[in-house]
Amino acid sequence: MSETKKFLYVNRKAPYGTIYALESLEVVLIGAAFEQDVSLAFLDDGVFQLTRGQDTAGIGIKNFSNTFRALGDYDVTKLFVERESLDERGLTEADLQAITYEDENDDWAEKPSIRVVSRAEMADIMASQDVVLSF
Amino acid sequence: MAYQVNGQTVEHDEEGYITTLSDWSRDLAEEIAKTENVNMTDEHWAVVDFLREYYDEYQIAPAVRVLIKAIAKQMGPEIGNNKYMYELFPYGPAKQACKIAGLPKPTGCV
Amino acid sequence: MSTLHTVNKSPFGNGALQSCLKHCKPGDAVLLIEDGVYGAIAGSALAAEVRAGLSDVALYVLEGDVKARGIDAGKILGEVKSVGYGGFVDLVTSHDRTQAWL
Numbered sequence: 001m002s003e004t005k006k007f008l009y010v011n012r013k014a015p016y017g018t019i020y021a022l023e024s025l026e027v028v029l030i031g032a033a034f035e036q037d038v039s040l041a042f043l044d045d046g047v048f049q050l051t052r053g054q055d056t057a058g059i060g061i062k063n064f065s066n067t068f069r070a071l072g073d074y075d076v077t078k079l080f081v082e083r084e085s086l087d088e089r090g091l092t093e094a095d096l097q098a099i100t101y102e103d104e105n106d107d108w109a110e111k112p113s114i115r116v117v118s119r120a121e122m123a124d125i126m127a128s129q130d131v132v133l134s135f
Numbered sequence: 136m137a138y139q140v141n142g143q144t145v146e147h148d149e150e151g152y153i154t155t156l157s158d159w160s161r162d163l164a165e166e167i168a169k170t171e172n173v174n175m176t177d178e179h180w181a182v183v184d185f186l187r188e189y190y191d192e193y194q195i196a197p198a199v200r201v202l203i204k205a206i207a208k209q210m211g212p213e214i215g216n217n218k219y220m221y222e223l224f225p226y227g228p229a230k231q232a233c234k235i236a237g238l239p240k241p242t243g244c245v
Numbered sequence: 246m247s248t249l250h251t252v253n254k255s256p257f258g259n260g261a262l263q264s265c266l267k268h269c270k271p272g273d274a275v276l277l278i279e280d281g282v283y284g285a286i287a288g289s290a291l292a293a294e295v296r297a298g299l300s301d302v303a304l305y306v307l308e309g310d311v312k313a314r315g316i317d318a319g320k321i322l323g324e325v326k327s328v329g330y331g332g333f334v335d336l337v338t339s340h341d342r343t344q345a346w347l
Contacts, residue, residue, distance in 0.1 A: 123267075
């Protein structure tokens with residue numbers, strides 16, 4: 001099967017309290033080898049995964065928030081973040097780290113990977129996928 | 136299981152990856168390369184340095200296709216291509232170069 | 246084009262069901278499994294919120310999980326349909342995708 005499918009990874013958990021967030025990121029990195037149309041969704045506590053200024057030195061866990069910035073190298077360039085989930089947690093887009101990718105089709109112009117969307121838009125994104133993987 | 140370098144003992148796992156990333160030194164890299172039958176040239180070092188910088192920034196060792204694409208962009212397509220990279224590191228540029236660079240096995244490598 | 250959503254956590258300790266209902270599209274189905282079945286109890290503090298989400302979404306519970314937890318059939322919201330494992334499979338095949346809420 002060479003047909004490209006739309007894959008959505010849904011992230012709803014905060015980063016360090018459980019293993020879900022790291023597992024999701026590892027599956028995304030491994031799955032990128034299959035060259036599908038990949039998007040990531042961050043909603044509910046999942047939005048905490050993308051906050052800037054994380055420093056895990058005190059808890060002895062790898063700070064994998066840095067790894068999100070490598071996703072562009074893996075051609076994963078669509079990170080949808082739900083606005084209502086940010087609002088409910090007292091966050092704005094400015095609290096999230098900058099994640100960019102270089103657009104091969106636009107002379108390697110640097111473009112933002114994070115797209116803040118409404119809850120209704122998130123529902124539409126979910127409903128337009130072939131495969132939804134939840135973490 | 137351990138490497139011996141400059142009178143120091145550096146632990147590694149059953150595949151030769153060092154267990155404590157901060158144990159790494161350039162002398163150790165030469166020692167690991169010897170056990171891999173790799174003779175370190177400037178080109179080898181460029182790849183190893185690139186991997187270490189990538190890990191420092193993103194906390195992962197890049198997948199091989201990501202590595203080759205990035206090397207091509209940074210150092211030109213005559214170095215950043217599959218064939219040349221496998222000539223440098225015959226057992227796989229990701230696996231072997233990561234080992235010499237003192238990094239964990241790349242994510243997705245079995 | 247519709248989605249089967251599964252929820253496997255109790256809504257009293259986890260927001261999965263509430264979030265799921267907010268992201269459903271008309272014609273979708275929600276299947277409560279494992280501790281998710283507690284979300285179908287009538288007269289709970291969350292029952293009104295759950296019912297409000299059901300205007301154009303069908304709600305199912307997995308029968309074995311309901312019985313295992315000793316929840317009397319009469320305590321389940323009237324809108325809810327009960328399915329066995331065969332019915333679970335039918336739901337999966339009759340929707341375009343399955344999305345888990347954990």
